[in-house]
Amino acid sequence: MSISAPERVWWTPVDKDEKIWVTIALIFCLVTFFMMPFYHVVGKQNTSSESYRIDPAEFEKRTELFIQQSEKVGETANGLPIVKPRGEDVYLLARQFQFEPALQLEKGKTYRFHLSSVDVQHGMSILPLNMNWMVIPEYDYIVTITPTTSGEFPIVCNEFCGAAHHAMLGMIIVK
Ligand code: CUA
16 A cells, blocks of 8 residues: 555644633643743842851851840740840751751731751741742741730741751741
């Protein structure tokens, strides 16, 4: 059997329904594409872009100093101090496998959170709010936070950082 040439018009012309759906899909793609830069500028979800290079040992020292200078208001179930900052600066150090220290904050007061890790990359996720940041070693990343609701807000690590990643927790109490 020999190969014969296809018919001159071998394809089925695009019908009306298909044209409509392709147009809708294209419009949807364009809308989401332009929403990304638009929301980056207009949305209120962006955190600060303030960060500094820091030696992990130096960050650890500053966190210890912060704990010493803060008011100790209690202890968590696993023996971590709960501290109440005296100023607006708050240090939160991530390490395998916990966030230190536990914090007690005042509702309505604005804090400058210094986030860093002394070992590997971690993720800080405040529950049950959908707030997430990367915690990266050698960077003092500053996030401005004003708690508006009182209660207990556990922190979980949302970046796989080792064997006990799932057990890496912290705590923010707002009063
Ligand atoms: Cu720290 Cu996962």
